[in-house]
Amino acid sequence: CGSGGSSTSGTSGSSANLIQSNPANKDVKITVGSKNFTEEYILGEIYAQGLQAAGYDVSTKLNLGSETIAKKAIQDGQISGYPEYTSTALGSFFQVPANKIPSDAQQAYTQAKADLAKEGLVAYPPTPFADSNAVGTLTSTAQKLGLKTISDLKGKSQNMVLAGSPECRERIDCLAGLEKNYGLQFKQFVQAGGHRPALHGARQGRRGPVDPVHERRSARELQQVHDPRGRQGAYPLRERDLHRLEEGGRPGRA
Structure with a gap:
């Protein structure tokens, strides 16, 4: 009896967490x-x-x-x-500098929601998980060039190739920000179709920093470069084997 009662209670609790279909929605x-x-x-x-x-x-x-x-x-x-990501909305749509975007996720959402409302758009409550960009390179490259912060790329970036997403060229938390906030000039920017192609290129020595770094399987090969000015929207990755660095920025939420 005890087992049966427990099972019924568990089923009821699980069902309560499932999305319930509403027939009234079928025409929407x-x-x-x-x-x-x-x-x-x-x-x-x-x-x-x-x-x-x-x-x-x-x-x-x-x-x-x-x-x-x-x-x-x-x-x-x-x-x-x-x-959409709150930090992206604030930075890209409303030109809020990365170091001015609230570090508190709820505050960032509230600000983005208010700004979007002025344009007739609704920002629904954010997800409970966060995401962010980071600037990184192979650990071997970081050790060879003495890279610990983005500023350390000064004087070296002109011989390096940056790989990033298609919109990286224009984003203040990507190439545009590295150029404007840190005065960096790269030998070349290569548009990567995803994180794995960028990482593969780095392994082959064709590219310098890899941005962003989200490749879980190869975490021990990578080192994130710390953003001391908090301007690139960088956030420390949580990979177990990745070199852990001081927090340098703000997460974004979808």
Whole structure:
């Protein structure tokens, strides 16, 4: 009897956490979009499948492009919404300097929500998990060149190749910020289709820093470069074998 009672209670609790389908939603059409990188595809699918489970008529338009393209897609009525990061919204849409973006996630969301509301856009509550960019390179390269901070790249970056996402060239928390905030000039910028191609290039010696670094399997090969000025939106990675460095920035939330 005790076992049966426990099982019933557990089932009830689990069911309460599931998304409940509402027949009233079946006539509501929603189009979920996403930006043009792997994490966004996954987030877009999570939102789309969650809404579908709630009974909505859902379609997707993933891989739209950068945040400016995705935002315009909402404003033009092509999509109903897409996953965005609070720090990206503040920095890219409203030109808030990276070191002025609130380090508290709730404060950053509140500010982004208010700014987006002025443009007729709604920012729904953020996810409980965070994400961020980082500047990194192979540990062997960091040791050879004595790299511990982004500032250490000064005088060395001109002989290095930076790999990044398609929009990295224009983002203040990527190449544009490295040039403006640190005065760095790289030998070349290479657009990487994802984190693994960038990492593979670094292993082969074709590229210098890898930005961002999110490759779990090869954490022991990588070293994050600390951002002492807190301007690049960098945040220490939590990989067990990665060299742990002092916190240097702010997380972003989808």
